[in-house]
Amino acid sequence: MNAPTGPSTRNGGDLVIETLTALGAKAVFGIPGQHALGLFDALSRSKLSFVSSRVENNSAFAADGYSRATGEVGVLFLSTGPGALTSLAGLQEAYATGVPMIVVASQIPLDGLGARRKGMLHQLDDQKASAANVTKSQRTVHHASGIPSAIQDAWADAITVPQGPVWIEVPQDVLLAPVFVPPVADALAEAYQHPPRIELIDEAVRWLGEASRPVIVAGGGVRRAGAQAALLAVAETLGAPVVCSPGGNGAFPWNHELSLQSWVEDRYVTEVLEDADVLIVVGSALGEVTSNYFTLEPRGRLIQIDAEPRVLESNRPALGIRADARAALEYLETALTATSGGTAADWHGQGPVRVVAQTLAKVAARLDAQDLAKERRFMADIRTAVPEDMQTFWDMTISAYWGWSCWDARSGEFHSAQGAGGLGFGFPAAIGGAVGLQVAGKSHADARVLAVSGDGSAMYSISELATARQHNTPVTWLIVDDGGYGILREYMVGTFGKATATELARPDxxxxxxxxxxxxxxxxxxxVGAALAESFAGQGPNVVVVQTLLKMFAPTHL
Known part of the structure; x- marks a missing residue:
């Protein structure tokens, strides 16, 4: 039997599109490429929205931002070789932060795989291996009939905690191969559950039953798991102060009487963590920033809850509980209520609420002593201008470093690139976030988001102005222009007395x-506040530029 021919012929690319659609995908980010033409031709026959970025790394950031803004799986299409490699820094951020994504990369034809053919365009010796450090898993599809199952399995892998990007590559001829099977109408991908081990929960409850000074560190895993309500219940049951890591910013109500907010880089807050007789770290590796650059030295017991087994006890000995943050906190709350109804958190007779208030007052006094009026007003003006529920996306810039500690996310979401720490995240991720909100049914006005970059990081993604204009994306981009890599300048001056190679020629x-x-x-x-408020009322993308030099706060006495 001969395969059908002609323009109506379905091919491997159609199977990719149909399977993604059946799994719930609504938008795709990427850039066409020679080996991926079959994939993009099939895209033209679908209802999926496609956003064409200008650089593959920015496509990866955009798919990441889409997922963060919507809670859905981001989808990224890549061409072979240079295109695939260019995406890797963006994928590193998604992998480090636990953002679920499906990455479909094209490949050279099947008969070239494993060979080293001279002159084969875009060929890598092992393209899949290049993605191994920045994706959860990698697979190559060798036959069109295997595409639906491969994508379905990859989707399940991406949404299973610890979530993350998953890599699938499909050779050019497999994408173009005619197929006989009917269109994919249904696909199911379910996450594998990791409930906490009950004996570990019981041991944690025993420790907490004996505690008088419990404290909680809430990381990004709490937000990704949707565990905010469970965290609040556990904190109130225990009477435990809560501090959020940069990734966890927004996991706990900012103005709650038990909230230490996000001042993890201030030594006064670090001292509260050190004084805890039981410190619960949930959804965080207790890494460099959250441990105040590894100066944290807990004197009490440590309970660490994380879905990623490699994180557990990676920086501190602990009672390690592998579990999704929401499941673990819900189990913990049930067990605490069933046993004692909580602990008698007395904090040396002062009570946790007073300890929190005193600590935040000390943080404020330290800031007052550091001549930071401009920086504090600048951040406060931005916060006042940003609507309560607006999502914000921050590059690795001095403003974002301030935001990690002082930004009250309210009913919006705070997204930054602190997972891997690369430059260029803010604007393309914001484009993806705005697209996601629009696809989810938000109006143009309600889908507007804010991106914040420095002049150095802005140059990484400046070409995406064309993307934002092409798709009329409701993104307001705030560029804080200090004439160089500001945070590196400050680090070098502080360490060596002078800065080298941090000053930049930049455009108007x-x-x-x-x-x-x-x-x-x-x-x-x-x-800046008034300018942002006016820009938020605009149509499509717009940019606000501020030329100023901001300083960072010192976390200890100068």
């Missing part, structure tokens, strides 16, 4: 944005 960002057809304005630092 206003004129550059306008050349893309994107409205842009330059404002003074004291006018």
């Amino acid at each position: 960002f206003v004129a550059l944005a306008q050349s893309f057809g994107v409205p842009s304005r330059l404002v003074d630092p004291e006018d």
Whole structure:
């Protein structure tokens, strides 16, 4: 029997699109490539929205931002070789932060795999191996009939905790191969559950039953698991102060009487963690920033809850409980209520609420002593301008470093690139987030998001102004221009007394944005709030540029 031919012929690319659609995908990010043409031709026959970025790394950030903004799986299409490799830094951020993504990369034809053919365009010796450090798993599909199962398995892997990006590569001829099977109408991918081991929960409850000074560190795993309500219940049952890591910012109500907010880099907060007789770390590795750059020296017992087994006890000996944050906290709350109804947290007779208030007062006093009025007003003005439920996306810039500690996410979401720490995340991730909110049914106004970058990080993603304009994406981009890599400048001056190679020639960002057809304005630092408020009322993308030099706060006495 001969295979059907002609323009109506379905091929391997159609199986990719049909399976993704059946699994619930609504949008795709990427850039076409020669070996992926069959994939993109099939995309033209689908209802999936496609956002064409200008650089593959930014496509990865956009798919990441889509997932963070919506809680759904981000989908990324890549071409072979250079295109695939260019995406890896973006995928490192998604992998480090636990963002579920499906990455479909094209490949050279099957008869070239494993060979070293001279002159075969885009060929890598082992493309899949290049992705091994930045994705949960990798697979190559060798026959079109295997595409639906491979994608379904990959989807289940991506959403199983610890979540993350999963890599699938499909050779050019497999994407183009005609198929006889009917269209994929249904697909099911379920996450594998990791409930906490009951004996570990029982031991944690025993420790907490004896505790008088419990404290909780809430990491990004709490937010990703949707465990905010469970965290609040456990904290109130225990009478435990809660501090959020940068990734966990927003996991606990900012103004709750037990909230130490996100001042993990202040030594006064570190001292509260050290004084705890039981410290619960949930959804966090207790890594470099959260441990205040490894200065944290807990004197009590440590309970660590995380879905990623490699994280458990990676930095501190602990009672390690492998579990999704929500499941573990719900088990813990049930067990605590059933045994004693909580602990008598007295904190040396002062009570946890007073300890929290005193600690935050000390943090404020330290800031007051450091001549940071400009920085504090700048961040406060941004916070005032940003609507309660607006999602924000922050590059690795001094403003974001402030945001890690001082930003009250309220009913919005705070997203930053602290997982891997690469530059260029903010704007493309915001584009993906806005697209996701629109696909989810939000109006243009309600889908608007804010991106915040420095001038150095802005140059990593400046080409995405074309993407934002092309798709009329409701993103307001705040560029804080200090003429260089500001945080590196500050680190070098603090360490060596001078900065080297941190100063940058940069464009006129206003004129550059306008050349893309994107409205842009330059404002003074004291006018940033008003400028943002006006920009949020605009249509499509817009840019606000502020030229100012911000300083970081010192976490200890100067």
